[in-house]
Amino acid sequence: MVASKYFITCALLATSVSAVVAQNRLDSSKRVLLASADLRSEKEYIIKEANVIFPEILKGNEEKAVAYISSFSDNRRGYLQNMRMKSKKMLPQVNTVLKKYNLPEELAVLMLMESAGDGNAISKAGAVGYWQFMDEVAKEYGLKCVKRLSTEDRKKMLKKNPRKAKAFFKALARQKDDRKNFNKSTLAAARYLHDRSVNLDNDWLLVVASYNCGVGNVWNAMEKSGKTNPTFWDVKKFLPAETQAYVMNFITLNVIFNNYDNFTNNNLSFTPVKIKVPDNCAFVSPPEME
Template identity: 35%
Template sequence: MSVCFYPIALVVATPTAANPERNSRSESKDSSRGGDSPESSKTVHYSTGFSHSQKMAFTPPDKKGLKFVNSYIRHNDDCLTDVRERSEEPFSVIDSVLLRYHLPLELKYLAVIESELKTTAVSRVGAKGTWQLMRGTAHELGLKVNRQTDERKDLVKSTRAAAAYLRDLHHEFKDWLLVLAAYNGGPVPVIRAMHKAHSRNFWILQKYLPAESRMHVKKFIATAMYFEKQDEDKPAPTAPETETDDEKFSRLMRESASSLEVSRHQLGEK
């Protein structure tokens, strides 16, 4: 995978790929039914449903988290700017698929940290495409990967596969931050972290996650905040003013008078 994002803080490796560890999915599903009840964060809120009208919120829970976000954006500003400038077309495709799968549109930012929105991206472990899917994962999600064809490089088809996988992970974890961690390293490490922390709150169990998955989630939050801030800073389009009947009449009279004056001048009238 071609990555221009600089590692900072506790980053020890670049993101690899969606690796669901499907051979351990039965263990994952059984474990997710454990006794620990879901916990809500006081400062981090995100949607647990699939309505695209709901927005995921990415505010870190403390000053340390916000410091990471600011540092990450500062160190990767050039790369993020480059991606944003060429993001309109791929985001349009990704948004349409996410809407169809009733997933939050903010999930498109996952493709930014996975591949910088490049369909030709290849990771050090063999994950390919915009969504950095491993060969086995791609096969299980219905994509063709052989000597002649690699649908992981097809933006539409790979986005559909990624959306299906993200939806599947959310059915399992009911928490988008855990979904992001599982997308990176598979569901089993997340389940193990949940058991060790006796919690389903990412900010509590994160220390039990592999460092790469932990930082993957934080990179996503920083990237999402960057793009959302850029959208907020765009000037709102000015709505055309609606003329009243009196205003329209006055304008027409002025235009008529001006036109008449020009005509008189052209005809040599005084």
């Protein structure tokens, strides 16, 4: 049985090398940085090249982001799978709205990051709905907000005049908060993101940062960097820690979604990996291609 398993391992390694080398000879034009799938043999090991492919708007960030993405994908696998399931149903609708404002579809994952697709979500800071708008910004973008009462305020009102308080609570419950309306809040979010793209010269990572901490804080970070046209990586250390993680998570979700089949099959490689070849394994060279 041991000998049989050993023989199978050697055979699979040989087959993998032969198949990939042959494919590379057929089409060498598909080689992409961090996206090659070739295997090359050496005396003691073979090297499986990285095969992760970044979405177009995120290309150029591979070197600075890949370690974070790799760690996140290992530690938050369940979260990524759950978000992917939600994305299949909701993101196509979000993308339709983003397209009207000439915004990249990658921004759609912000809704998942904000509320996990829950229109009734309310943050500790008081942000509400699918896109987690605060009252002031929501009203600026034409969304109707329903006044929220704290538990303490409710108790005070009930103590002062129970009958009147209960009637007020019922009336309040009948009001509709536009932040909980998918279409209205998504339209407002697209308008907001479009305005920020104008403010930040279509630097999408800075736009994403501004959605989390406000464009004013991003401008301040840009000034502190001392650079004329700073990127997110230039200003990252001047942004709040939450915003830094927010942008990195934005990159991660988009990269994983863009490579989802390999991710679910445990075949996603972020860096070249050495695979030890068992002793006495003989590789069969692929046939010459004419």
